[in-house]
Amino acid sequence: MQRAILTKLCAVCGMPFLARQVDGKLRMLYRRRFCFDCSPFGLHNTSKSPLGIPDPAELRERRRRRKNAATYRSLKVRRKRRKADLIQTRGGCCEECGYDASPAALEFHHRDPATKEFALGNFQGTWDRLLREAEKCDLLCANCHRTRHATLDAGRGDHPVVAHRRRRKLRAIEYMGGTCHGCGRAGLPAIFEFHHRDAAQKDFGISETGIPHKWETVVAELAKCVMLCANCHREVHAGARRIGEDELRYRAA
Structure with a gap:
């Protein structure tokens, strides 16, 4: 008894196509999602969502x-x-x-x-x-x-943009309390970074850009952040620390 050939519907155009075809060879196409018009045979198109008839160069x-x-x-x-x-x-x-x-x-x-x-x-x-x-x-x-780098760079003249960025960072550090919210450490301004709790809400990096912002704008951005030392910031991004509503703690805690 010959097995019936399954007919599938193309995920792009909705037209039916045979899941097994013979054109000199037996083609087992049961896992294929697109008809030959939308995805010509032999182009190895494994995209989950092709846009209409795929262009070979685009593929x-x-x-x-x-x-x-x-x-x-x-x-x-x-x-x-x-x-x-x-x-x-x-x-x-x-x-x-x-x-x-x-x-x-x-x-x-x-x-x-x-x-x-x-x-x-x-x-x-x-x-x-x-x-x-x-x-x-x-x-x-x-x-x-x-x-180490802050010590080595001490005394070097700053470009005006860099000087502006340093002044803004110093003011932001003071505004955020002057210590790491993860480990409580104080230290040179160079060790502190501002971590956005939700990256999708980030409008700009506090200490990354020399673009002048009004202090009120900076404060609004700081409200989205916690201030961390460089070590704690690395731990957060590596998954070793997580950010709670009011504190940072080790993931194992």
């Missing part, structure tokens, strides 16, 4: 973007794994203060910028070369890294 571009996105995700996982391994070779904690709560907040600081060949965070070369570059560095937490 190639979509496949390229999907491939690039998959490559980016793979490289991101690889970078995270290699960073964790590299941190362990250096003792697993900040060489300045001993911080070891989250790898996301640990960074490599080149002692002599003149010897720097590349930034360790984005390097995709060999492990041996990565180790050699790391030997030129100190392993620091984000707070100590910021403090």
Whole structure:
């Protein structure tokens, strides 16, 4: 007894098409979602929502973007794994203060910028070369890294835009209480960052832009934020801390 051939409806135009066709070969098309008019056979269109009749060039571009996105995700996982391994070779904690709560907040600081060949965070070369570059560095937490650079940069003249941004940040830090809402730490202005509770409500970064805003506008933006030290901010974005209504706490708590 011959099995009946299933008829499917195209997800784009609604026209029926056979789920099994013979044109010299047996084609098993039971998982296909689009008719041959909307998605010609052989173009490998796996899009979940094609827009009408797909253009071959557009399909190639979509496949390229999907491939690039998959490559980016793979490289991101690889970078995270290699960073964790590299941190362990250096003792697993900040060489300045001993911080070891989250790898996301640990960074490599080149002692002599003149010897720097590349930034360790984005390097995709060999492990041996990565180790050699790391030997030129100190392993620091984000707070100590910021403090180190602030100390090294002290006394340098600022561009007017940078000077304006620094003044605005100092005023914002004072307005927010002067300490990290996560760990209660005080410190140099360089260690503080403003984390938006809801990124969708963010109109501008408090300390990222030199565009002059009225102080009332800055205060309205600060109302959407909590002020964190660089370490706590890294922990929040890494998922090691979460933001409650009135406080920050470790996810494990």
